Amino acid sequence: MRIGQAALLSGVSARLIRYYEGAGLLSPAGRDANEYRVFDERNVHELRFIKRARALGFPIKQIEELLGLWRDKKRPSRKVRGLAERHVQAVTTRMQAHRAIIKVLGRLIEACKGDDRPDCPILDGLSLSDAHKR
Amino acid sequence: MRIGQAALLSGVSARLIRYYEGAGLLSPAGRDANEYRVFDERNVHELRFIKRARALGFPIKQIEELLGLWRDKKRPSRKVRGLAERHVQAVTTRMQAHRAIIKVLGRLIEACKGDDRPDCPILDGLSLSDAHKR
DNA sequence: GCTGACCCTTCCAACAGTTGGAAGGTCAAC
DNA sequence: GTTGACCTTCCAACTGTTGGAAGGGTCAGC
Numbered sequence: 001m002r003i004g005q006a007a008l009l010s011g012v013s014a015r016l017i018r019y020y021e022g023a024g025l026l027s028p029a030g031r032d033a034n035e036y037r038v039f040d041e042r043n044v045h046e047l048r049f050i051k052r053a054r055a056l057g058f059p060i061k062q063i064e065e066l067l068g069l070w071r072d073k074k075r076p077s078r079k080v081r082g083l084a085e086r087h088v089q090a091v092t093t094r095m096q097a098h099r100a101i102i103k104v105l106g107r108l109i110e111a112c113k114g115d116d117r118p119d120c121p122i123l124d125g126l127s128l129s130d131a132h133k134r
Numbered sequence: 135m136r137i138g139q140a141a142l143l144s145g146v147s148a149r150l151i152r153y154y155e156g157a158g159l160l161s162p163a164g165r166d167a168n169e170y171r172v173f174d175e176r177n178v179h180e181l182r183f184i185k186r187a188r189a190l191g192f193p194i195k196q197i198e199e200l201l202g203l204w205r206d207k208k209r210p211s212r213k214v215r216g217l218a219e220r221h222v223q224a225v226t227t228r229m230q231a232h233r234a235i236i237k238v239l240g241r242l243i244e245a246c247k248g249d250d251r252p253d254c255p256i257l258d259g260l261s262l263s264d265a266h267k268r
Numbered sequence: 269g270c271t272g273a274c275c276c277t278t279c280c281a282a283c284a285g286t287t288g289g290a291a292g293g294t295c296a297a298c
Numbered sequence: 299g300t301t302g303a304c305c306t307t308c309c310a311a312c313t314g315t316t317g318g319a320a321g322g323g324t325c326a327g328c
Contacts (some may be wrong), residue, residue, distance in 0.1 A: 003275090
């Protein structure tokens, strides 16, 4: 099948498939007489794998590793788990940063009247040095 | 003062100060005879403002608006609050996405032995269609 | 045989924010 | 006169995805 069909079956845009190929994620797709890429069921399976891994926030580099482990029938599950744990750790850190932002900003927003007058604890909080102290 | 001093006082790297200027955030710092940028206390204050806003995750575009409101002594605090609320909403969405990822991935990790054998629910979850269903 | 619709190809650019480097000018101290 | 600490500009990288341009292939209907 060609790229359009693979895109349809995998849910990954033809555009992105080319990008993933360039990034070295796909087991090299062949070319037909017209230089069109040729895909098989296995490629579609890989694309679905990539799509789900992306949905879980894995960066391309790690998906490359994951695909390697996926293809290696003798991988130790320890490696997969380690990789996943590393990623969860990174996401957790980002989530906590978000939580902290929401906390601080939420407090400022609560304190702000939000009317026609110019007094604004939010702007004050942004201009003063340590305005978020409890 | 020149850019190095402004960087020191504001905590924003000279590099980044130039970028912010190019992005239109700073009220254009003047130039001396040698084309060196000249900064004053006000600029340093603005840079600190920008730094804190960035630390709260505001994108450059919104910081531009915030600075406009900050400078406008007759702004309605309603506008500031609206802007902040919009941002908190965006951050909340991202945080929830992170939380969902952690939930799904955490469940897969728990199920994975993490030993020398190849069986791995994580890889299974990434290859099968709806493996995260409860 | 021609035209139109649609698929495929490649290369370049943009998004956001920050950092890295290169190559050059200026000024003071030694 | 040379070192070194500043300053300047421009170009490029990071990440992932999408947009466009410009070109060729394939197949239908006419």
